[in-house]
């Protein structure tokens with residue numbers, strides 16, 4: 395792979411909207427990605443393996459629980475710093491950002507928000523340091539966009555719960571020590587359970603042959619009469635709103651992350667357009683190529699502004715779920731379109747692993763699908779503005 399010469403576009407001087415702390419956190423993440431991710435990511439994506447050696451580094455840049463209070467091992471940062479870290483990691487690779495998103499927003503967040511103090515003390519410091527990696531089981535083979543139909547269930551057996559069912563498409567599953575599993579009780583109410591690797595009847599087979607998110611490990615969670623201790627139930631929130639609350643936090647991070655992937659594709663195409671000579675001129679001198687680049691930077695700038703504003707709203711506790719859906723949907727769509735255009739600008743070279751664009755392009759097919767598909771987020775906006783529910 396080519397050396398990482400990334401220079402971040404900032405067409406509207408958005409840096410002026412950031413605090414010194416934001417810039418410090420972002421620059422540390424950016425440098426770390428250049429040093430530790432860029433040199434190895436192509437190899438790991440090609441061999442479809444998660445690079446476990448970067449886990450400590452992810453913890454050091456604050457990627458595991460950026461906004462979780464320091465007393466639990468988190469970085470105690472605000473929502474914009476969290477977003478900037480996700481942006482920088484996804485600039486390197488969406489699969490690596492996935493691991494950080496799942497750990498922070500889908501595992502640490504529910505333990506912090508819905509767990510009791512003993513659960514916080516037991517799990518959060520180990521997750522923040524990367525000693526333990528977690529995963530989040532909501533999706534099932536027959537219930538993806540419609541998680542409320544889930545069939546995974548648990549029964550009260552007096553001194554423990556008995557868990558049965560299966561989850562599918564679970565990021566980090568093949569090596570996670572801890573799984574936050576959403577399952578129905580005997581009354582059909584959804585609860586979160588903390589399931590640990592090693593519990594009898596719990597297996598996590600890996601999903602192979604993905605063409606997308608190849609540097610992220612994906613698997614199933616299978617529960618065959620798993621005895622879960624009663625103290626592993628998250629006591630402070632139940633119902634579908636509990637997992638959806640976690641998704642708000644993760645979707646917000648993805649909105650930032652997608653900007654990172656788009657910036658990398660744009661920056662690569664811009665550089666290439668000045669170096670590649672055809673018909674005696676750099677291809678960047680042709681109007682058609684300038685149109686592509688001009689539209690890319692316009693879309694990136696719009697997404698940067700939208701997402702920064704969303705971060706301000708989240709810092710004030712005022713961002714709605716529907717606002718988050720709009721940003722996730724817009725930014726991933728923006729990134730996938732930019733990846734496609736940027737790849738074309740590199741001609742044949744664009745399909746090789748010499749450049750990051752094709753990898754981003756393939757990764758973004760997962761990103762536009764998980765955490766709510768492109769269609770689902772549109773319908774969430776539709777419901778919000780009309781008051782009419784397309785899901786019922």
Ligand code: TGC
Pocket residue numbers: 491492493495496530532533538539540541542565633634635636638639640641642715764765766767770774785786
């Ligand atoms: P609905 O009746 O609308 O809502 C049920 C309850 O939930 C509340 N709620 C929310 N709460 C918090 N945050 C949100 N975003 C919420 N949206 C809804 C709602 O108020 C209600 O509460 P209550 O108290 O009245 O019961 O639910 P529905 O069954 O009609 O479904 C709505 C729909 C389709 C929008 C929802 O199910 C959905 O978002 N579906 C998409 C599923 C999804 O995103 N799955 C993601 C799985 S995890 C994943 O992909 C991780 S990838 C990680 C990585 O690798 O990065």
Ligand code: FAD
Pocket residue numbers: 496529530531532533535537538539540562563564565566607612760763764765766767768769770773784785
């Ligand atoms: P379906 O729900 O079957 O949707 C199929 C199509 O129908 C889509 O185009 C969808 O938009 C459309 N559709 C569905 N309902 C409607 C409707 N009402 N109106 C209009 N169109 C509709 N899940 C987890 O729980 N944890 C994870 O860690 C996780 N990681 C993932 C990692 C990867 C790489 C991938 C690919 C997925 C992951 N997922 C995870 C699952 C992901 O959240 C689901 O794939 C996603 O929610 C869509 O569900 P589905 O695949 O079952 O598609």
